[in-house]
Amino acid sequence: MAIQELLDPITAAGGEVRFGRFDEWQQGRTLYGGASALIAYTAAIRAFPDLPPLRAGQIAFVAPVDETAELRREIVRQGRNVTQVRSEIWCEGRCTLTAFFLFGAEREANARHEAAPLPDWPGSPGQAEEVMGNQGPAFLQNNFELRRAQDQRGPGDPVVRRWARLKPPTGLDPVSELILLGDVLPPGAMRAMARPGPLSSINWSFNLLGTAPQTSDGWWLSENASQHALAGYSSERLRLWNADGRQVMDGLQSVAIFG
Structure with missing residues (x-):
């Protein structure tokens, strides 16, 4: 571990x-x-x-x-x-x-509604194609499993969406697992870059949408979407869902884009 x-x-x-x-x-x-x-x-x-x-x-x-x-x-x-x-x-x-x-x-609820479902749900991770098996940094290859969760490949809309899970066993509680997983994907702005170059996270802000997140077989759907990129920076929205389509984390990140 x-x-x-x-x-x-x-x-x-x-x-x-x-x-x-x-x-x-x-x-x-x-x-x-x-x-x-x-x-x-x-x-x-x-x-x-x-x-x-x-x-x-x-x-x-x-x-x-x-x-x-x-x-x-x-x-x-x-x-x-x-x-x-x-x-x-x-x-x-x-x-x-x-x-x-x-x-x-916990307080007595004075407002209650669920996060909106993802409109183009990719389906179960069970049959999804594995990605990044022998690519990327060592921490990714040694500790995570990633599977495709969108048809798009290469340049295009600035969104990266993958099924992700930690290789068992981890010994982590669910909240710690989400913190470890929440920043695992590259920025969505990667798909909009005019040429290859390094990227670096500057900050990350997140809200948990429940105190006891659960999923099936360790799989979480992770999405990074660039909402605006200019002058070497991208504003990204980071979200996580469990395998049943329930959103468990909502976040924002500022990313530096070099090259």
């Missing part, structure tokens, strides 16, 4: 850590964004184990995360229902990731 070895050094006390199996989660010079976000979340819930369920997160990818780091976290405000926690990763004396997590107890 490579992800557990990455998380095992995180203690309630925080402070200096050296991550295990760090190289298996690298993306270029840094950690894959979902893994670094999960480190910050894990640091928060291990420091403050009596928090209510996670409702939302705002994560800024500031600089490359190193194998040795310092974890800092604090409760910024604790109210009757909502607790807000800041969790940061520092490397060599500078902040490399800062996250703001919102935890909230």
Whole structure:
């Protein structure tokens, strides 16, 4: 369980850590964004184990995360229902990731409606074509399975949609699994690029649409859609559904487009 070895050094006390199996989660010079976000979340819930369920997160990818780091976290405000926690990763004396997590107890519902269904549902992942089997960064090949969930290939509408799951066993709770999976696809703007070039996530903000997400056989439908791209940046909407078509996460991301 490579992800557990990455998380095992995180203690309630925080402070200096050296991550295990760090190289298996690298993306270029840094950690894959979902893994670094999960480190910050894990640091928060291990420091403050009596928090209510996670409702939302705002994560800024500031600089490359190193194998040795310092974890800092604090409760910024604790109210009757909502607790807000800041969790940061520092490397060599500078902040490399800062996250703001919102935890909230359940209230009596005064508004209720489901997220709208995806109009062009791709069907079951069971017979879908595998993709990226021997391509992409090592963390993707070693830890994830991806399957096609759209007919489009190559340039076109700036949307990337795939079935995704972690290779079992993971030992993760469902919320941690969604954080790890939420940033797994390349930006939708990739399909609109005039020429090949690197891309880099700058931030990620997400809302969970339930506190106990469930799916079948570990599969989640992931979608990254560029809503606007100009001057080297793309504004992306990131969404996740379970295998039954129920949306479980809604998010936004700013992406830097180089080249």
